[in-house]
Amino acid sequence: MYNSLTGTITEIRSSECCIDVGGVEYILSVTSGALQSLQPGSRQRLLVYLHHKEDAMKLYGFADETERTVFTKLLKVSGVGPSLAVKILSGLPSRRLASAIEEGDIASLSSIPGLGKKTAQKIILALQGTIVSADAAAGGPHGDIISALADMGFDRNAAAEAVRSLINKLPEDIDKEEAEGRLMREAIVLLSRGAGA
Known part of the structure; x- marks a missing residue:
């Protein structure tokens, strides 16, 4: 399992970045928050998560451990896949998202594009009381x-x-x-x- 990649950022796209690690270039799906901290040509360390399906493998990159922890917890919620988890973290930074879940703030969650009220309710029911403790543990x-x-x-x-x-x-x-x-x-x-x- 990969934990992180350290290399040179070669390209930044709308929701992806390319990173050259020892001559091998990886494409990572990243949140908008992580993208803001990246510059082409800069050397960066990104925490990663490898999502493996029968027909594909995809790498996701994160700015910090809190963001990755929240991402992996979101994947445990029925109906939330990696692409939606990235959209959720792009719509609300990980610490604000943790607060919204803990407070049962359906309005904030359902304001994220692509996330309806039913899925927002499922996320709150599944994760309330778990993300804040993980966030505290990370920081x-x-x-x-x-x-x-x-x-x-x-x-x-x-x-x-x-x-x-x-x-x-x-x-x-x-x-x-x-x-x-x-x-x-x-x-x-x-x-x-x-x-x-």
Whole structure:
């Protein structure tokens, strides 16, 4: 599975970009927010998601982990495919989308072109209470530890849960660097026991 691509942006289209990685050029479908941060000729690292069907494979690119997390959660909703998920994230940035889902804001969701009220309701019912916690895990004070654990192959949500449970067990007088090292070691032990590996 691909996690990211780092290379030179060679072309930008309406909803796609081309990136040259070591002489191989990839086409990525990206959100409008991610497109705004790209410039032809610039060197970029984009997080990616590979969508595989029987007759095709397509890469999707993201500016940050929050955007990719929300995208993958949207794919779990019946009736939402990758193309619609990109349109949804282009219509509302990931953090605003998370807030709209959490607040049950059907009006904001259904204002996105291509997203009707019924699908908006399905998204809210399926994802309410899940996206905000994932967003916090991606960008919280221990987000780097959670990301490192996810890069090692552990489930991101399980890693976030493990880190949260261990924070309360740390001594109050521990310094930040020692705390981070201890959290990392103990989370690996906890997750390796089957809590989320």
